[in-house]
Amino acid sequence: MKPINILCTGCAAMLLLSVVLLLSQKFSYDTEHTVLRVKVSEPSSAVRKEEEKNQAIDFIVEEEIVEPSFPVKLKYNAYPMTLSYVVCEGDTNIHALPSQDAKLLRTAQKWEKLQYIESITFFKGVKRSTGEKWYHVYWYENEDGEVFADGSGQSQQGEGKNTLKKVFGFVGSDFASRRYFDFHQMEEKIQKLEGENKEGNLTYISNYKNYYGLPPLCKGKEVDEGGTPRSQSAPGYFSATKNSSFIYIPDGTLVKCLEYVNGFWHVRLVQNETQYFVPERYILRKEALTTLSKIIVIDRKNQNITSFEKYEGNWQITSCSLATTGTTNQYAQPTPLGCYFVIEKKPQFYYIKDGTDEIQGYAPYTLRFCGGAYIHGVSVSYKWENGKRIDPGLKEFSSSIGTVPLSHKCVRNYTSHAKFLYDWYTQNETVVLVIEP
Known part of the structure; x- marks a missing residue:
């Protein structure tokens, strides 16, 4: 989409920007990717001289969003995120306007994810040197000010559920990163894979x-x-x-x-x-992939996961969620890039404590696609009481999901999404693509 280019001076610039952004917040209740289109005439030479004198501020408001061309028919949507979203890389201040001097609304915790609306980039002076960049974001809160993490607030809206409100603010790009679902690369690789599959x-x-x-x-x-x-x-x-x-x-x-x-x-x-x-x-048999009907795409850079299903000859998106891939250390390795056959599924697998042969816990709802690399839910560590091993039960959520590579090699999901993929998987028809834009 085209950016908004606006050139104004001093307080007038901030006032106009405030109006633009407040209006875009208003519209975003109906569509989460709306940007107000504003046409501003070219300033006269006299105005330009005044700008040079006062160090004019030039800013651009733009949507940095990759939209899919495949139809979206979600079968899982427990943690819905906007197509681009923002991950806080430390305790991050959220302001009422894109300025460090603006009112502080709250401080987001490290690894909190925020819904994205648009980006605001400031330029300073006649030479238009790059200045600050801000992200216009929102999140969900209840009446008590409790924040609902990772988009879960949106899924809890509706009849018979708590009434939640959207709260809007701005975070600086120095303290948070914009992530996105790279549908362009996903769709390109799926089309290439389908071409290979037609040859058998x-x-x-x-x-x-x-x-x-x-x-x-x-x-x-x-x-x-x-x-x-x-x-x-x-x-x-x-x-x-x-x-x-x-x-x-x-x-x-x-x-x-x-x-x-x-x-x-x-x-x-x-x-x-x-x-x-x-x-x-x-190579056990010449043709293992009998039909290509389901594809899971894992994005190592953005730390997210998307599933696709072929329905009546056309690919459609069935889930978009966050995920955490493998890191690099003495006991871990990155989730390998490439195209893989989903070999098997297991209700769970056991994992051992680093540097020992001791079983530390298990991971639920698993799909194995490469060596010991699985797609799975949040890991469960056993507890010990009086020498007995106690299973504390399944764990649904981890705030680290969708942040940075942390696992040993696997792809960690919210447990509900892992269960969805586990139930949705079809033997000899499912492929995993691991990409890195």
Whole structure:
């Protein structure tokens, strides 16, 4: 969408901006992505001279939103966020106007998510050097001023429920980041995947827990030049001989079988169209993806997750939610980028305490797509009483979801969204795409 360009001086600029933003708040009750369109005539040369004297302020109001072209038919909407949203990266002051001198409404907690309306960027002086950038946001509160986190307030509106109100404010971009659902990249990759699927013979690399054997060291190392680890991978040779160079291809990676050559499957990776020769023991069957009907897209940069379903020949969006992907440390690794076959689902899996063999807890409603990488709900840590292990029960919410990579490799969801995906999943028809804009 086109930005609003407004050029005014001093207090007049702030007054006009206040009117514009207050009106846009009014309209946003009906549509959360409305920006008032204002046409301002070019200032005269005399006015420009006065601006130069007084260091005029030039500002732009714009919507930074990526809208989907696929139809939206949500089957899950427990934590609805605007298409762009704001994540507070520390305790963040929210002001009544886009100025540090404006009235302080409240201080948002670290990792709080706010609904996004528009961005305001200020420029100073004749040279229009970049100044402050602010985000116009809103959130939900009840009559007691209690804030409803992560968009949950919107889902609690309605008959028989508490009446909540939208509260509007402004946060500086130095203290918060704008995130978004990158529908353009999602849809582009889905269309490419569908083209591959029409040709058939889509299957996946299989080496969970190195069941079919550790591949050889890559140039004497446990990781290849691209950083892919040896464990739970298959070797992808550049020619049909084990004497040639190779890379590691992770378990679960979706590939197209081109031909069988002397104990190798000649394959093409769906994610980037590169071709390799994989020993036959790592490919269980020539065609594992019988029908492509469901796709889950995980965005590592924005820390969100979107599901798509094909209905009557057309793709539609069935859920948009926040998620947390894998980090990097001694016991963790990033959720790998790529295109993966959803191999299995389990009601839960157990995880161990770092650096030990002790079971620490479990994660519910799981879908495995790459090695030990699962999509799952909020992890549950066991409690111990008198030497007995106690299950405290499922946990729905974690404020860290949708913030920064924190998991060991998995994709952590609100438990209700994990359950939705768990129930929605169809065996041999579901694919995971992990992207990073």
